[in-house]
Amino acid sequence: MSAVTAEPEQASGHPSVPERAGVLYDAPGPRARLRNNVLTVLVILAVLLAAYVMVTKLEEKNQLDPALWTPFLRGDVWVNLILPGLLNTLSAAVVASLITVPFGFVLGIGRLSDHSWIRVPAGVVVEFFRAIPLLIMIFAVMYGGSAVFGLTVTPFAAVVIGLVLYNGSVLAEIVRAGIQSIPRGQSEAALAVGLRKGQVMRMILLPQAVTAMMPAIVAQLVVLLKDTALGFIVAFEDLLNAGARVLPSNFNNIIPAVIVIAIVYIIINLIVGAIATWLERRSRRSRRTTARPVEPPGAIVVPGPAPGVSAVD
């Protein structure tokens, strides 16, 4: 907790001070309060000015025409045009998650194997799919499927396969970190009472690791859900397709449509993100594991008064 953005109360310690002091600045006195108020007014004016410029620009291009925005008040627009896209996005995300999780576990446990003929290939697969862009994978699956195997790969299948390969590899790293975060005494004790390697993994390490890595897995599922939008590029009829192709072709309203679709994505991701935070808190309290919660590889963790964990994507 001895960090610069630690709880502001600790720094001021004066309950009588009306405005809380941060650690980077003193509790404001009369002059600082005046200056802060002036600056606040200036910032608000700047925001209003920016909003004004934007509105004029939109007005100029007739983007505030009610005809472009009212479709979103109609039930049939949602039912016929938006929800099918949302359904496709969610089903791609769910199917991909269901395959990704076991795939990630197999790869992650494989990387911890004592046998190099399992460990090395698992490591190569994980590092390869983590290093190349997902879109390249999706293209490769679509074109490779027909060119090499003579199969017609649907955009749905290409998106799901790409998502599984990429996110499965990231998940493998989470699984590895989760298992490695369990104190060595656990597996040593298990071996000492006569359990075999497989039993130690199955009965001692995995049950504890799952609790520790649950929040990281759910955080990675937000990334997966966001990445389904790449399907737009290969003509997958997902939520983004509804916003950027279907709605504009009906109402010629690309800007309103993309904004509304963005709000839908943000709401879904905030819900999944909230589940991850809830799991994180639960697993921090949990007595079912000796390990601390693990983060996705390369994730940015901000503790303090405005906490946040972002899986970098």
Added chain:
Amino acid sequence: MHALFEEFPTIREAFWLTIRLTFASGITALVLGTILAAMRVSPLPVLRGIGTAYVNILRNTPLTLVIVFCGLGLGLVLDVSFSTSLSTNYLWLSIIGLSAYTAAFVCEAIRAGINTVPLGQAEAARAIGLTFSQNLRLIVLPQALRAVIAPLGSILIALTKNTTVAAAIGVTEASLTMKTLFEAHGDAVVPIFFGFALGFLVLTLPTGLLFTWLSKRLAVVR
């Protein structure tokens, strides 16, 4: 294999564009992300609110949507124009999208870095009378940035891979070029794919090594 050598100049051009996209978006995102981080720790609740809202919106929006909005919304409808050449214009619009998206992650990384700076540093700075901006500029940010070189490296690697999304608005970087080559050389899909995959490995693996080395070299000794 033939196709790969035959098309080498095209592939080189495509990766050069990927590198330029990464570089331009990376610099812009670093500047914007630092400003956002400063806003999020500032004494003004309005600025903190704007910073928080920006990060939460951009972090939870798919990058493809951001790029499509920049290309079709800003470019086609609002006529935001940087160049008379259509392809250069889309290039700049995709740089806007990539920087706007990446800045949210840079902001969070820097905020995480600010958290690693011991409390005493900022307290001492305040004790000798430094203002908020002096405190941030002279004391806290230099230490914070040196603490988050490794996360900034993983953001840069993610950005390198994310430049492929610019294909959504027709920027002929590596992924779109790969697709075009797939269509032109249906018999050489596998070698072309491994050629491009190798290209990305060459871009991302050394970046990872460089940033790990830098983060050790520049770590603040405490």
